[in-house]
Amino acid sequence: NPIVLDLAYNFIDFPSLENRM
Amino acid sequence: PIEDLFASLNKHIQRSDFEQAVKVADQVLSVAPGDDDAIRCKVVALVKADRFDDAISTIQTSKKVLTDFSFFKAYCLYRQNKLDEALESLKSQEGNSATMLLESQILYRLGKMDACMDIYQKLQKSKIDSLEINSVANLIASGRASE
Ligand SMILES: [K+]
Numbered sequence: 001n002p003i004v005l006d007l008a009y010n011f012i013d014f015p016s017l018e019n020r021m
Numbered sequence: 022p023i024e025d026l027f028a029s030l031n032k033h034i035q036r037s038d039f040e041q042a043v044k045v046a047d048q049v050l051s052v053a054p055g056d057d058d059a060i061r062c063k064v065v066a067l068v069k070a071d072r073f074d075d076a077i078s079t080i081q082t083s084k085k086v087l088t089d090f091s092f093f094k095a096y097c098l099y100r101q102n103k104l105d106e107a108l109e110s111l112k113s114q115e116g117n118s119a120t121m122l123l124e125s126q127i128l129y130r131l132g133k134m135d136a137c138m139d140i141y142q143k144l145q146k147s148k149i150d151s152l153e154i155n156s157v158a159n160l161i162a163s164g165r166a167s168e
Contacts, residue, residue, distance in 0.1 A: 007126075008122045008123035009096070011092070011118075011119035012069070012093065012096060014034050014061070015057075015058045017027050020023075021028040
């Protein structure tokens with residue numbers, strides 16, 4: 001079973017905090 | 022002040038110290054309940070710490086936020102192998118590339134190869150030109166060919 005790539009994980013990302021600091 | 026807490030939160034994120042990031046996000050939320058950025062940071066940090074139950078309960082207790090957490094929730098359910106619930110959580114989502122990728126991964130686990138392949142083919146035709154998507158589609162296609 002070759003399909004183990006979890007590409008959806010790359011879309012779990014943090015918001016930009018640049019203007020909050 | 023809250024700016025210092027966010028600076029600290031950002032530092033933990035940069036270091037991939039997700040447990041500490043959760044703690045500081047909670048500190049932000051104690052002074053600014055419902056802060057959208059803090060809640061999203063907490064949810065993402067919990068996912069990256071593999072704490073899927075905690076991520077889901079954080080989403081469920083944060084109903085009033087602006088962010089739509091359906092994709093995050095669906096991803097948690099997928100990682101917990103609650104595949105039908107995961108698909109259900111994706112239903113409200115528009116068909117962007119993230120949603121389509123996750124849906125195809127869920128369908129793959131459900132053994133629905135044709136439906137899975139359909140989505141990968143749509144992704145290949147879409148604007149996103151991803152080598153990874155192409156390679157996954159080719160792997161599925163070759164897997165089916167060798168059956
Ligand atoms: K997969």
